Amino acid sequence: MKEIIVKGTLEELENVQEFLEQHLVYEQCSLKTIFQLNIAVEEIYVNIAKYAYYPNEGEVTIRYKIEEEPTTIVIEFLDNGKPFNPLVVENPNVSMKADVRAIGGLGILLVKKNMDQVEYKYDNGQNVLTLKKIIM
Amino acid sequence: MTISKVQEGDRLIIELEGQLDTLTAPVLEQEIGSISIEIKSLVFNFKYLDYISSSGLRVILVFQKLMNKQGGMVIQNVNEMIMDIFETTGFVDILTIE
Numbered sequence: 473m474k475e476i477i478v479k480g481t482l483e484e485l486e487n488v489q490e491f492l493e494q495h496l497v498y499e500q501c502s503l504k505t506i507f508q509l510n511i512a513v514e515e516i517y518v519n520i521a522k523y524a525y526y527p528n529e530g531e532v533t534i535r536y537k538i539e540e541e542p543t544t545i546v547i548e549f550l551d552n553g554k555p556f557n558p559l560v561v562e563n564p565n566v567s568m569k570a571d572v573r574a575i576g577g578l579g580i581l582l583v584k585k586n587m588d589q590v591e592y593k594y595d596n597g598q599n600v601l602t603l604k605k606i607i608m
Numbered sequence: 609m610t611i612s613k614v615q616e617g618d619r620l621i622i623e624l625e626g627q628l629d630t631l632t633a634p635v636l637e638q639e640i641g642s643i644s645i646e647i648k649s650l651v652f653n654f655k656y657l658d659y660i661s662s663s664g665l666r667v668i669l670v671f672q673k674l675m676n677k678q679g680g681m682v683i684q685n686v687n688e689m690i691m692d693i694f695e696t697t698g699f700v701d702i703l704t705i706e
Binding site for chain 1: 629630631658659661662663665666688689693696697698701
């Protein structure tokens with residue numbers, strides 16, 4: 473399992489995405505798969521960067537591995553911030569008109585739609601969020 | 609992300625190139641201030657935009673709400689992957705996509 477540890481700021485998003493993209497290109501993922509993983513990774517990382525340690529800052533660990541049969545990309549996000557399960561946020565009503573529409577919740581919706589599996593657990597004082605996407 | 613603008617009378621064309629994400633969305637949001645009341649038609653050209661996240665959607669919605677009040681807005685040349693995002697989030701029903 474490969475990992476990167478970043479200071480959990482928004483600016484580190486680029487480094488997180490670059491770290492993962494290097495591996496995804498190596499795995500010969502399609503552009504569409506890379507796009508979908510980038511979306512999910514951004515939404516989850518930004519959520520952690522904004523809220524996990526607020527109003528302080530803290531580290532976030534991102535781990536990456538491949539599981540076989542079927543070939544699946546597994547990405548884990550770990551932080552020591554406040555216990556928070558982003559998956560219990562209610563899905564937004566996506567059929568409302570622009571003028572009345574609330575904006576929250578779209579990020580998590582995009583994560584769920586673009587990944588095959590999303591799991592959360594609070595383990596040993598850590599938030600652990602796992603994304604899985606089958607690539608073959 | 610690169611933002612280019614061309615104004616023709618009461619029509620403003622904004623072309624985006626690159627990624628509209630959490631880091632670049634605030635840059636686009638600042639452009640809202642440059643849309644004068646004379647602008648009746650706003651065109652977003654997404655031909656060279658290859659990525660959008662929820663932060664980007666949020667800013668697009670801000671432009672749509674403004675243009676609902678003073679005219680209209682269309683988005684052109686949306687790639688297949690960004691169209692998927694618009695469909696998943698119901699933005700296809702809010703936006704006018706050509």
